[in-house]
Amino acid sequence: MLTKRRAALLGLVVDEYIDTATPVSSRALAARHGLGVSTATIRSELARLEDEGYIAQPHTSAGRVPLDRGYRLYVEEIMAEEPVGLNEQRTIAHQFHQAEPRLDDWLGLAATLLAGSVTNIAVIARPQGQDVRLRHVQLVELTADSVLVVAVLEDGRVLQRIASLGQPVDQDALAVLARRLSARLVGSDAAAGRVLAEELAGDEQRIALATAELLDESHQAGETYVEGLRAALEQPEFSSVQRMLEAVRHLQAYELLHTLPDPQQIGRGATRVVIGHENGSPWLQDWSMVVSAFGDRDGAVGTIAVLGPTRMRYGYTIPRVRYVAALISSLLERMHR
Amino acid sequence: MLTKRRAALLGLVVDEYIDTATPVSSRALAARHGLGVSTATIRSELARLEDEGYIAQPHTSAGRVPLDRGYRLYVEEIMAEEPVGLNEQRTIAHQFHQAEPRLDDWLGLAATLLAGSVTNIAVIARPQGQDVRLRHVQLVELTADSVLVVAVLEDGRVLQRIASLGQPVDQDALAVLARRLSARLVGSDAAAGRVLAEELAGDEQRIALATAELLDESHQAGETYVEGLRAALEQPEFSSVQRMLEAVRHLQAYELLHTLPDPQQIGRGATRVVIGHENGSPWLQDWSMVVSAFGDRDGAVGTIAVLGPTRMRYGYTIPRVRYVAALISSLLERMHR
DNA sequence: TCTAGCACTCTCGGGTGGCGAGTGCTAACC
DNA sequence: GGTTAGCACTCGCCACCCGAGAGTGCTAGA
Structure with missing residues (x-):
């Protein structure tokens, strides 16, 4: 059974790890957040969380790192979303209204803006093989x-x-x-x-x-727009040449296209988070995706996703993906009207 | 004065270095190419070439590496071009004839094909601010x-x-x-x-x-087409994370656009090679560019270039850049007719 | 149930030494 | 004069070791 305290602790571990990218120690937790307990207590709680499969230590004398299961719980129950501020909304929307009223231009712009905003890779696709009339x-x-x-x-x-x-x-x-x-x-x-x-x-x-x-x-x-490679590669997970090359190798439009979930299954307005092993492809084992769908009132016509290391600012990314998807949907509807 | 023998030796050094990416030793030269002289003789000749600024050694006990000046001489006087074979020509031309007869599509295709063919980065640009009627x-x-x-x-x-x-x-x-x-x-x-x-x-x-x-x-x-990042990054010059990140950072379309020479100055059918320091930008110090221009009979309208480490297969790249540029020019003319 | 203390484990960085690759120099040779 | 064999010398690379530091789990006591 996961007590309330342990859930909160898990949240802190994930937050801290997302922030620092280094294993989180009991001391760091006690120091940064004035928990009313000693490091020893934290340690025993961490040990329980580890038993339950939420976190793990890379080696004996290291702090804790979230596992996929930990991220999952974090995303579903613990994390706080950071909503898109009004100013940010205006800045983004403004750029769309300045662009050509053309779906292709919009999607390219959306990919660029989204990638910049969440400093990860943005993938936007109109799915192939769809019935276009x-x-x-x-x-x-x-x-x-x-x-x-x-x-x-x-x-x-x-x-x-x-x-x-x-x-x-x-x-x-x-x-x-x-x-x-x-x-x-x-x-x-x-x-x-x-x-x-x-x-x-x-x-x-x-x-x-x-x-x-x-x-x-x-x-x-089925044009696919991929942006933000550079920003993503600056992150510490790619600090070895192999990891970096592997990322560059796989981040090809046609390969990404097949790993995106079907927009129909997500539904407009919703977001779905796919964490680590939940991705089918083996090379995506330590990547996560935040996916949403866009379309007009007749249904979903495309997918909009952010791709990054599992250590991703979910609380920040999710509202932004959702916002951009909604924005494109509304632009589409206005255009069709 | 550069004797004939030393020039030939320089050619071998460059060839070998392009092939292996490691400093070339006197022994390697003697072993691979049955020169009629001993390694000691080669060494003394290499020392002369070093005095003259064509090659250098990274450290005392290393072989020789070409300098920009060495590449320059190599490209202008020594190297042998590897012409585009008939089969290769046909394969490439075929793809163009299958594509949509649209300049944008052609340029995208050309970038992809060229990058693949020379395993380096292909940049194709229609220059900005041109008078389009x-x-x-x-x-x-x-x-x-x-x-x-x-x-x-x-x-x-x-x-x-x-x-x-x-x-x-x-x-x-x-x-x-x-x-x-x-x-x-x-x-x-x-x-x-x-x-x-x-x-x-x-x-x-x-x-x-x-x-x-x-x-x-x-x-x-002024759409710019950039392809081949992946292939380029696989090369040994990018075996450190810094070099790789630096490359990814700078290889943005708008940045490349400003480093390309003006197509008017090159002229249709010609190719120009820009080696290392001859590039203006500091970050291109150990990159080379093979540039050509395309256009119809009214003049040059765009630039087509291959970008890669100075250790580049010039003899292979140059004819291919020239061929693709000529192909696009002829397609353009046919379209206008 | 919490805490202080302690033994234990493991990584990381710096320092060291041997090895191998290559060179330049010199003296002899054609 | 050009060429060659031999040799001393330099330097990068790599494997290895060692100590410091970080962090844990466990235990005994409050």
Whole structure:
């Protein structure tokens, strides 16, 4: 059974360790926080916490270090969140309102701001293979023999692709074709585009195919934004070349993408913390993730996460991830409206 | 005076050092390359090369390491280039032809391919503040009260921006406005766009302003593509945490941008090698750069560079940088045609 | 139940010595 | 004069040892 005192003590150990990155001794705890008991008492309590699997000592004559289980309890029951202050909120929101109203720009900006704010790695992803539907197609004459296909997707992205033609087309024919494409393809996906292309021929077919490819691309793209590598690497956990190289090796967009939880399972507004071994990948054994999802009222469309050593300022990071996710969601809704 | 034999010896020292990353001893030289002389002779020649400032020894009982001056001579007179094989050319060119015909995509791809090929950092930049002119404007109706402004630039980029309107516009009015914008703005820049906006009012003004902003953006963007950090960091020069952190700290896009030479001064088809202290920045003292420029027949529009430790495979890197730059130039020309 | 005291364990940093790699120098040789 | 063999010398690297310090667990007593 975990007494109240031991839980509080665990909280102090985690706080202290997050702060100093060195094993926490009974003396340090007694000195920094005026607990009414002696170091000997603290030691016996620490021993109990160790028995229960919350903390451990790296070697006999060292202080205590939190284990994943300790962090888990800390995150769920003990820690105090440090809410995002009004000023901070304003500073962040301001930057978004100054940026281009484009999802891609927003996500890049969000990654940068978030990484800077929590001095860890921020990962933002639109998941792959998601069902993205077409909201709008337009054809723009570029040169005599090429046409720009512009597709607006339901999630607000605008994609474009150049289709080169066999022969010149006139503006009117394009307008007709655009209407036809819209009529058939709005609300559907690449497969429908390819079916339609089959029915057409010549340049019309090319354009329809380009549209289908555009929709394909929207699937696969799943652009991932990763920022904050530098800040993360400055932390003491990477003070050896091997650890550092290993981190740099694994922190590739495509690898991260597969380790992020599915945004659908998290739900908008919620945050989830994944600690150490709870991550599937072996290389993430001593990393933690704070994950949230963003999207418009139709559901979650992407994941926003902060990645860092398990020794992470959870109480500080979690509200900030949540805030940025909520901000993007609200921007998305405003854009769609 | 540098005799022929000493020059050849310098070449061997550099080759060997590039290969092994450890100071080169007289014995190693005698063993690997069947020079017809003994190690004692080699030693005395090495001593002369040291007097002349081409090489140095890190400490008394160590072999020789090339100095910047040694690399310089090596690059200019001694080294043998390793040309890009036909197969390699085909593999690379193939990937470009498969990619979207979009400058941004090409540059990203080029950075990735180049970095992989030379296992160092590839930096590709379109320089900022360059005079980009408009080739084409089109307006696309998105929703009742928003219009997508699509601008095609002379360098082949397609930019877009959403302008929201005060009241619904009909397709015909848009077409008229698009023609007017084109008539006035093709071949000119953001300033002209703003002048035109002054003459208009209401939604027309908004759209003209959006167009001007688009042209502004094209100036500032100066997108920089940096790839290959991981591969570079695996090299032995970064075997200490400080060196590694320093590298990661400085390798930020905006910082690199300012250290790249002006593409105009290099000229298309040419390559320039900047070795160690020849770089302005103090942190680049033991880095080298192989730089080339790309562009269409109207001139150079961007820089393509490989960045790595001074101990770099120059003979291998230079032809590859040149090849990729030429490839992009030819793709650009084909696109503009 | 808490505390003071104490023996014990383990890391970390500094100092030492031997080893090996390479060099420069010198004297002899072609 | 250029080349070579031999040798003394220098210096970095590494393994090893040792002492100091930090921190613990245990025990006996309040």
